[in-house]
Amino acid sequence: MLDNPSYIIDTFFTIFAMVLIIFMVPGFAMLEAGLVRTKNVTSVLTVNVMIYAVASLSFMLIGYEYAFGSWDHQDSISKYAFFMFQMAFVGKVVNIMSGGVSERSRILPLALFTIAVGAFIYPTIVNITWGVNFLSGTAFDISGMADLAGSTVIHSTGGWALLAAILIMGSRRGRYKKNGAVQVIPASNIPLVTLGAFLLWIGWFGFNGGSVGSIASKDNADAVALTIMNTNTAGLAGAIVGWLLTYFHYRKFDITMILNGALGGLVAVTAGPDQYDIYTPILIGAIGGALVVFFVPLFDKLKMDDPVGALSVHLVNGIWGTLAVGIFVDSVSIMTQLKGIAVVGAIVFPISFVIIYIINKLFTLRAGDEEQQEGIDYTECGMEAYPEFKRSI
Amino acid sequence: MKKIEAIIKPFKLEDVKEALVEAGIEGMTISEVKGYGRQQGHSELYRGAEYVIEFIPKVKIEIVVSSQEFVDVAITAIKEAAMTGKIGDGKIFVSDIESVVRIRTGEEDEEAL
Numbered sequence: 018m019l020d021n022p023s024y025i026i027d028t029f030f031t032i033f034a035m036v037l038i039i040f041m042v043p044g045f046a047m048l049e050a051g052l053v054r055t056k057n058v059t060s061v062l063t064v065n066v067m068i069y070a071v072a073s074l075s076f077m078l079i080g081y082e083y084a085f086g087s088w089d090h091q092d093s094i095s096k097y098a099f100f101m102f103q104m105a106f107v108g109k110v111v112n113i114m115s116g117g118v119s120e121r122s123r124i125l126p127l128a129l130f131t132i133a134v135g136a137f138i139y140p141t142i143v144n145i146t147w148g149v150n151f152l153s154g155t156a157f158d159i160s161g162m163a164d165l166a167g168s169t170v171i172h173s174t175g176g177w178a179l180l181a182a183i184l185i186m187g188s189r190r191g192r193y194k195k196n197g198a199v200q201v202i203p204a205s206n207i208p209l210v211t212l213g214a215f216l217l218w219i220g221w222f223g224f225n226g227g228s229v230g231s232i233a234s235k236d237n238a239d240a241v242a243l244t245i246m247n248t249n250t251a252g253l254a255g256a257i258v259g260w261l262l263t264y265f266h267y268r269k270f271d272i273t274m275i276l277n278g279a280l281g282g283l284v285a286v287t288a289g290p291d292q293y294d295i296y297t298p299i300l301i302g303a304i305g306g307a308l309v310v311f312f313v314p315l316f317d318k319l320k321m322d323d324p325v326g327a328l329s330v331h332l333v334n335g336i337w338g339t340l341a342v343g344i345f346v347d348s349v350s351i352m353t354q355l356k357g358i359a360v361v362g363a364i365v366f367p368i369s370f371v372i373i374y375i376i377n378k379l380f381t382l383r384a385g386d387e388e389q390q391e392g393i394d395y396t397e398c399g400m401e402a403y404p405e406f407k408r409s410i
Numbered sequence: 411m412k413k414i415e416a417i418i419k420p421f422k423l424e425d426v427k428e429a430l431v432e433a434g435i436e437g438m439t440i441s442e443v444k445g446y447g448r449q450q451g452h453s454e455l456y457r458g459a460e461y462v463i464e465f466i467p468k469v470k471i472e473i474v475v476s477s478q479e480f481v482d483v484a485i486t487a488i489k490e491a492a493m494t495g496k497i498g499d500g501k502i503f504v505s506d507i508e509s510v511v512r513i514r515t516g517e518e519d520e521e522a523l
Contacts, residue, residue, distance in 0.1 A: 199459040200461075201454075201456045201457075201459045201460075201461035203454075203456045203461075204456075266458075267455055267458070269455050271455065271456070271457060271458075273456075273457060274457060274458075313457055313458060314457070314458035314459070317457075317458070317459065326457075
């Protein structure tokens with residue numbers, strides 16, 4: 018007989034959820050590799066590997082204890098499992114930021130910002146929401162915000178950092194013409210985009226399902242199953258709405274928008290999937306998908322260049338997802354949610370802005386126009402992703 | 411000796427090649443090119459923004475023949491096989507060739523063709 022059944026089962030469950038979340042590493046990698054041009058594919062993939070390694074280690078060595086106080090802050094599951102589950106999220110926050118500034122970032126300065134996020138910025142937010150909470154008892158205490166798996170803690174945090182980065186680094190060379198017209202830079206590999214998006218989707222089952230914390234009772238098992246089901250439903254609704262809206266507007270189907278719509282729905286449900294009935298996520302995901310279809314061209318109009326749609330998927334829907342819990346769940350107040358959104362934004366955006374500004378000034382985060390023209394693969398990696406094919410100019 | 415260059419729609423390549431083989435022409439070189447004449451480009455859509463493809467993919471076939479007879483035969487074969495009747499079918503150019511060498515044997519000019 019097992020000597021400590023719930024400890025064992027929950028540790029196992031946590032490890033399983035963590036493995037699912039790690040599917041998001043190739044998920045982000047493939048999504049981004051497909052959305053950029055062939056001349057930047059190798060560097061984007063290099064960045065993705067770098068982020069997972071650097072962010073995770075920064076969190077392990079510095080950020081984790083900062084966020085949770087100590088390695089022994091809980092004893093319902095193995096402390097190593099608890100750590101790994103939390104660690105799995107860290108790289109994702111940086112991925113959100115790096116994806117949005119693809120094709121114009123240099124790798125080493127990006128690694129510096131990765132350390133800043135993994136060791137400091139992200140753990141600060143975890144600290145005040147899920148961790149030891151140094152704001153406890155103060156006017157800025159937001160630990161009451163309902164955010165099961167991180168619509169705000171992870172997605173908005175990454176989104177605010179991305180917003181700061183886009184404002185500082187500007188758009189890709191040649192992206193916006195002087196008369197305001199958008200120069201289209203099409204994706205180089207739609208199959209990879211699709212693969213990446215679906216890997217992210219699968220990862221979300223661990224992302225949200227694992228955040229319930231425990232599966233070792235009938236009630237908990239139901240909560241986990243409901244959470245995963247609601248997560249999935251929101252993605253389905255986001256995909257369908259993305260599909261229909263792009264068709265009504267443009268009379269064409271844009272698979273990148275359909276997939277972005279699905280991801281938007283998944284982000285939008287992430288704050289409260291354990292608290293909704295099984296139908297509400299349809300609405301939440303649908304609105305999430307609609308927001309993506311609306312905001313992607315809007316950001317282009319504002320000349321905020323985002324090759325992967327991360328601002329729309331993660332920042333906009335991170336905010337919507339957090340508000341949605343306040344709207345649809347009686348016991349959660351919208352004001353509490355708003356306060357959480359505002360405090361996190363007020364911390365992450367300025368800090369990210371300052372750090373990225375300094376990194377850019379000292380180490381040149383933004384690749385110059387000539388570097389962008391030759392391709393980051395050539396200038397930073399010295400190798401091409403598809404050497405047998407001509408590189409596009 | 412004459413060189414015949416033909417710019418045709420890519421999906422017509424198989425038909426043109428078979429017509430040339432049937433007409434007795436045994437070798438050719440092709441390259442994938444882009445271009446436009448009177449045929450306008452077409453527009454595509456990506457994430458809400460429209461863009462125009464101006465240079466349309468085409469295939470260029472190059473053959474070198476030994477006499478005017480073969481030129482006429484080749485032109486007829488290409489014209490019939492490559493024709494769709496729609497704008498953008500392509501063009502054929504004929505020019506003079508000064509000399510030819512077969513690398514393996516060293517044969518020159520007409521013997522090399």
